[in-house]
Amino acid sequence: MVVLGIETSCDETAAALVEETGDADRPWRLRSSVVASQVEIHRAWGGVVPELSARQHIRDICGVVERSLEEAKAAWSDLGAVAVTQGPGLVGSLLVGVSFAKSVA
Numbered sequence: 001m002v003v004l005g006i007e008t009s010c011d012e013t014a015a016a017l018v019e020e021t022g023d024a025d026r027p028w029r030l031r032s033s034v035v036a037s038q039v040e041i042h043r044a045w046g047g048v049v050p051e052l053s054a055r056q057h058i059r060d061i062c063g064v065v066e067r068s069l070e071e072a073k074a075a076w077s078d079l080g081a082v083a084v085t086q087g088p089g090l091v092g093s094l095l096v097g098v099s100f101a102k103s104v105a
Contacts, residue, residue, distance in 0.1 A: 001080035002031070002072075004104070006065065008097030009089025011038040011048045013060040015068035031072035036060040054092030061100050076104070 007014040017031040038056050042048050069075065084101035087094060 002074060002078050003081045003083055004065070004068070004079050006061075006082070006084040006097045006101050008057045008061065008093045008100075009085045009087070010093060011042055011053045011056075012036065013038075013057050013064045013097075015065045017068055017072040017074055031074065032068045032070075034064050034068040034071065036064050048090070050090045050092055053090055054096055057093050057096035061096060065100070065104075079104075 002017055002019045005014075005016045005018065013036040014034065016033040018028045019031055021027055021029050036056075038048075038053060041052055041056060045052075082101045082105040084097050085094065086098060
């Protein structure tokens, strides 16, 4: 089974694909991991601004997930499950990830 994992709890938009190996000692293999950082956006404010974070997740989520699929040489039809961070985190940021995950699932 191939699982797409999505993370948007704070100020980084991330996606990864993992695959079951069938090996009890190492049951999962990482096929891709892509992270879009928002460090530069929030630096001027001295910390994470929740509204800016959520808006940037909206801009980044599609590209991050597509790049993760490309790096893993996987298609949407290869996915067996979608996992997403539901908390803790910034409410607006979490809503972006959960909404995206629900949509693709």
